[in-house]
Amino acid sequence: MELIRTMWMLSMCHLYKWRSVFKLDSNLIRSEMKTKLLIYCIAACVFAGCGKDFLDIKRVSNQTVPVLISDYQAILDNYDVFNQVNALELALIGSDEYTISDVRYNALSQVYQKNAYIWSAGDIFEGGESNDWNWGYQQILHANLALDVEKISPKPSDQAEWNAVKGTALFYRSLAFFQLAEIFCRKYDPNSANRDMGIPLRLDYDIQVRTGRGTVKELYDQLLADLKQSADLLPERSAHKFRPGKNTVYALLARVYLQIGDYERTVHYAEESLKIYDELLDYNSLDETATFTFPENYGEDNPEVIFFQRANVTIINSARLNVVRHILDSYEATDLRAKLYFTNHADNRVSFKGSYSGPSGYFVGIAVDELYLIAAESRARMNNLMEASVWLNKLLIKRHNDSFEPLQIAQQKDLIDRVLLERRKQLFMRGLRWYDMRRFAADPGQSGIYFRIVNGKRYELTPTSTRWVWPLPQSEIELGRLPQNEQ
DSSP, rough: OOHHHHHHHGGGTSSSSSOTTTTTGGOOOOOOOOHHHHHHHHHHHTTTGGGGGGHHHHHHHHHHHHOSSSHHHHHTHHHHHHTTTTTTTHHHHHSEEEEHHHHHHHHHHOOOOOOOOOTTTOTTTOOOHHHHHHHHHHHHHHHHGGGGGSSSSOOOGGHHHHHHHOOOOOOOHHHHHHHHHHHHOOOOOOOTTTSBBBBOOOSSSOTTTOOOOOOHHHHHHHHHHHHHHHHHHHHHOOSSTTOOHHHHHHHHHHHHHHTTTHHHHHHHHHHHHHHHOOOOOOOGHHHHHHHHSOOOSSSTTTTTEEEOOOOOGGSSTTTTTTEEEHHTTTTOOTBBBHHHHHOOOOSSSSOOOOOTTTTTSOSSSSSSSHHHHHHHHHHTTTTTTHHHHHHHHHHTTTOOOOOOOOOOSSSSHOOOOOEHHHHHHHHHTTSOOOHHHHTTOOOOOOOOOOEETTTTEEEEOOOGGGGGGGOOOOOHHHHHHHOOOOO
């Protein structure tokens, strides 16, 4: 079953469109690649039933799949695999940024989303699959396949193209591992990371290699090392927002180190990314009357977007989501985001219209505004209050009207609190709030009891709850012989 299921994952390659998206050059996706990959996938599915005579997948791939560097790049230019999906569904559902009405909750057909909304214990999937798990490992599988570019010895004229493929594959794999870790593993704790269960650390697409869960430390050591190698290989900026550049990798490193709590490395990588590119959008130039503030153009006209990725989750679509009141009340009179981000409805519901992906789903990629906030927070936590204030005020000037007066906050705790508030206000529905909730759970100054009331019953997520870690889908427990998370 493990063999068949893995081969099914490989067969997904031909179910997704190999195409250029928006301004990508048409020669990125080769028609020849379609034929080669389809042949490979069909052959792989047939061979899956051959038992001990099954041919080694690497030998098959060498005969039937990518042979040119551009072929490997085409694998990574699959928008539907790397930009349209991600392992952030449960992070978005589990955040405290919104509520939905009982009527809309009861009408949901996806049982796992209903269970996740109330942070239910046990098998929230009720025997079904996990999109986060499947999409995350689908990206890892494709990235590992693209890393087979290493079998090519590039000519000097091809070295930059070869580097871009390897660097991009390492970035995608690390991003997927990190997103999966924030869903299915305990938060990184240096005191217990070498004992806490990780996730299967798949570094090859060979389906015959069985991996256990390993440890959180092994997982983070691998993804951090891969990201640093990726940064060495990539150009400073990518020509397209669907691909990473060096600045994108530095931004992800800053995000990871922030979650770990290593603020010196956090600010280093945030500021290194901003040295390469730091442009902010002036919200004074936006139309607050627009149905959706930002157009659906994959962030092409938004100078803040440096890597585009979005998520679509049924429970939080614009027809269901209701923004929590304390978020709305946190915007000052001079703050342009109050009208640029939110829409009031006749049913007393407030929805979000300010996603950088426009009307289609939620932007969950990487943008410059997040880096300003990361730099401000890490500087404040290091007690570099002047530098922290500079980063924060540079952002806020672009978010308020001309009446805004730059903040002058003298106390470290007060400045940290303000930066964290601005994270909630600026990075609304980007999949990052769950990360913050997790990293603050053990902090007495920031933690609290989160709750939702559904059909008259109160459901809580407490700082000591085991439900900060979502359960693995039962199919993975059985097929992969993996131990389940504590519930």
